[in-house]
Structures are given as structure tokens and as C-alpha cells.
Amino acid sequence: MTPLFAVATDGGLDAFAGLLNAVPVAPFSLNFGSKTYRMDEITREELYRELQGNPVHPTSSQPTPQDWATAYAAAGGGAGLPVLALTISAALSGSRNAAEQARTVAPDLPVTIHDTRTISAAQAFQVHAAASAAQRGETLDTALDWVRRTHEETELYFTIETLEYLRRGGRIGRVQATLGGLLNLKPVITVDRQTAAYTNVGRARSYKGATLALAAQVTARYGEGTPLRLGLLYGSVREDADALLEAIKERHPIVWSGFAGVNPVLNVHTGPRALGVAAAPGKWAWERS
Template identity: 80%
Template sequence: MTSPLFTVATDGGLDAFAELNNAVPVAPFSLNFGSSSYRMNEITREWLYRELQTNPLHPTSSQPTPQDWAEAYQQAGGSELPVLALTISSGLSGSINAAEQARGMVPEIPVTLHDTRTLSAAQAFQVHAAATAAKRGETLETALEWVRQTAQETELYFTIETLEYLRRGGRIGRVQATLGGLLNLKPVITVDRATGTYTNVGRARSYRGAIEAIAAQVTSRYGAGTPLRLGLLYGSVREDADTLLAAIQAQHPVVWAGATGVNPVLNVHTGPRAVGVAVAPRAWVWEREGASG
């Protein structure tokens, strides 16, 4: 096996897929109910859903601390190898600032920071690109090239049953403005590339209609018949991901599909029932004919 020239770390914006190279050290987010705080690796989605039903307090989330990031750097490479750290969008969290501060806590570890400008399954695609480059013994520069190309061709779309949780968390922004406050409409949300924040690209009168609207958005973006890779996401209802997959498959051959549950900290902002997908065309960058590296 080729010896890696660098290692990879990320933060709790990641929703990992077992089938991808996503098993990297994570600087965890925390979930807070009043004065009680829980790190995301200490709780489950099922626990969160119970708390949302029974706890009178609305939860908030906290970004990783510099110490969390420093520990992730040490887990990733110790002082042996440089670390490529991929963060959730700086438009959604200050995690990258904590990651920057953490560099001063472990000066013996060379750290390169990359703002994914996204989150969740789309962040997982970028982590997969970086970790694959590391496993193959590619240079850090090649890894960044793969990560950036993956970012450019990947879109993240999701819908939620209610806007209430985005509203409570203060992250509704342009989504609310576009919907004009009509909270009964189900939005199709993406992450704006320019700002790294949520924006609305569609709407539907029902949750099932919003799933169909996501599929239509995918076809509009990539063109009918384009082969796709799909990182499917679900909240409290696993079958929602299957419904979305079937809707996309009606217009596209699927060359890879995985499904994972939205992690508890992200699920706080979407609310229990949510479904989404990270989408990219064709094969991975490094699998294409003439790919560098």
C-alpha cells in the first residue's frame, strides 16, 4: 500500500457514508438543551427525536472548539504528517475560525484549511476526494485539486417538513424571504455557492411534492439522462430517501447511491423529518480517463 503524504480531518458538519472514505477524525459539534451540553458523538438521532418531543427547551448547537480541532489534528497525523482540514461552510458556522485558532495549539503539525462552502452529504463527497487522494499517496496539491473539482460539480438539495426549526435556529435567512413567510409551503433548499448560506430554489404545497421538486431540480441542473452519484439523506423517516431515489432514477441512470441519516446536530436545524441529496455527475474525478494523479 502507498504511504500517505498527508492525512485528513473534518468537523461535525459531515454526514458520513459507510461506502465512502469518510472515516476521518472529526472535530465534533455540540448540542445544548439549556445548560446541558452534549457532544454529537455522545448522542443518537433517536435520542434527539425523543428530546424534541418531551423537552420544553429548544436545543441550540455549538461549533467545535479550538481544542476539539487540535485533538482532531493530533488524531489525524500526530506530528508525523501534514493535515488537510475540511470545514463546514463558513457561511453557516464559525468552525473554520476555531480550526484556524487550533493551528497555534499544535504548531508541530502543518495544517491546510479548506472551506467546503457546503455541509452534510456534499461535505462527505469532498472528504471522500481528499481521503482517497491520501490513501493513494497523492500530493496535497492533487488532493486540493480533486476536492475543488468535486465541490464545483456537486449540488446539495433538501426539503423539510416544517420551517419552524430553521426559524428557531436563526438560519432561515433567504429561505424565509423567498417564501414570503408562507410557512405551510415546503421549500427546496440548497447552499448558495457565493455566500455559503442556505437559499431556496423551489417550493411545493406538500412534503411529497417537495421530494418530486428536488428530483426536478436535479434534472434541471444536470440534464435528463446524465449518470449521477447520489448521497441520499434522511431524518426520522428512512423511506423518504428511497422515495427521492426512485424519483431521480426516473430520469437518470445512477452510478452510485448511498444513504445516511442526518446527524443530530444538523437535524436540530432541519427538524426531525427531512430528506435531501448530494448530487454529482458521472464517475469520481480520479476515475475518469486522463485524470491527474
């Protein structure tokens, strides 16, 4: 099929090899004081070394309008195709605004901007929906319908080993971080449906407990025995994702599962050891139609 549009996204994406996620990306950047890396210029292993040895805690920067314009051109410019741009939740980043500003940089290229209202593996599911529609020669309106339906049925849950990195990044207060550290609490976090921002839905007293709590959240959302698709995420410990998959398998048949390392920009805020899952029921929405 000849595509009628192209797809681009931003660095909020954690891409899965088993999904149609190989689309142009407007990258985020990492800043260690005066030293800046684009997210494709530093590996996760290099980031972990920097976090351990660099006294300066890094900050992250959203894509610039030029970054987005470059992604638009890479996606549809050569063939003159309209572009569907899927952005990380506007409640979590200013990337959506930069995507809008990029229209003035590339005024001749028709661009439709869609806020995924999520991040990471759940964003990957929406990119897959859009790219699947493009690959099949569907219209842009059909793609947006598939993307919205995918969002409606997908949940993202994650946990982290320590609250220290959220504290360093100014995303949690010092007292909260200290209290959480003293009690060894591991939060269970999701992206709120109403605000499209992070919200805490549970906590556990150990990392193993948090892994089981993630699995329990998935079952509470979809009901035991429901077949699931899973996008599993891991930080510095790949085996964490294997353990989470096994815990979910005890309660659900798995239709599809894939694994992805949390990208360096997101890992700055979670800290090295992080674990997450995007879950959705059964087949993809368009496969059920």
C-alpha cells in the same frame, strides 16, 4: 501506498459508509439549556425524544480550537503527517475560525485548512476526494485539486417538513414560519455558489411534492439522462430517501448511491423530518482523468 498527508473534518459532515469518510472529526455540540451533548454522545432517536419532550429548544455550538487540535493529532500526529482539514462552509458556521485558532494549540503539526463551502453529504463527497488522494499516495496539492473539482460538480438540495425548527433557532422570522405553516409550504434549499450560504430555489405544497421538486432540481442541473452519483439524506423517515432515489432513477442512470441519516446537530435546525441529496455526474473526477 504510503500516505503523504492525513485528513480531518468537522461535524458538518454526514458520513456515508460507502465512501472514505471515516476520518477524525472535530465535533459540534448540542445545548439543551445547561445540558450539553457532543454530537457523538446523542443518537438521532434520543434527539427526537428531546425535541418532543424538552421545553427548551436546543442550540448548536461549533467545535472548539481544542476539538480541532484533537482531530489534527488523531489524523496525523502519530505518524507525523501533515493534515488537510476540511471545514463546513464558513458562511454557515464558525468552525473554520476554530480550525485556524487550533494551529496555536498544535503548533508543530503542519495543517492546511480548506473551506468546503458546503455541508453534509456534499462535504462527505469532498472528504472522500481528499481521503482517496491520501490513500493513493498523492500529494496534498493533488488532493486539493480533487477536492475543488468535486465541489465544482456537486450540488446539494434538501427540504424539510416544517419551518418551525428554523423559526425556533432564529434562522427564519416568525411571520415567515407562520405563513409557511398556513400554506403548508415545503422549501427546496441549496447552498449558494457565490455566498456559500443557504438559498431557497423552490417550494412545494406537500412533502411528496417537495420530494419530486428535489428530483426535478437535480435533473434541471445535470440534464435528463446524465449518469449520477447520489448521497441521499434522511431524518426521521428512512423511506423518504428511498422515494427520492426512485424519483431520480426515472430520469437518470445511477452510478453510485448511498444513504446517511442527518446528524443530530444538523437535525436540530431542520427538524426531525428532513430529506436531501448531494448529486454529481458520472465517475469521480480523478477516475475520468
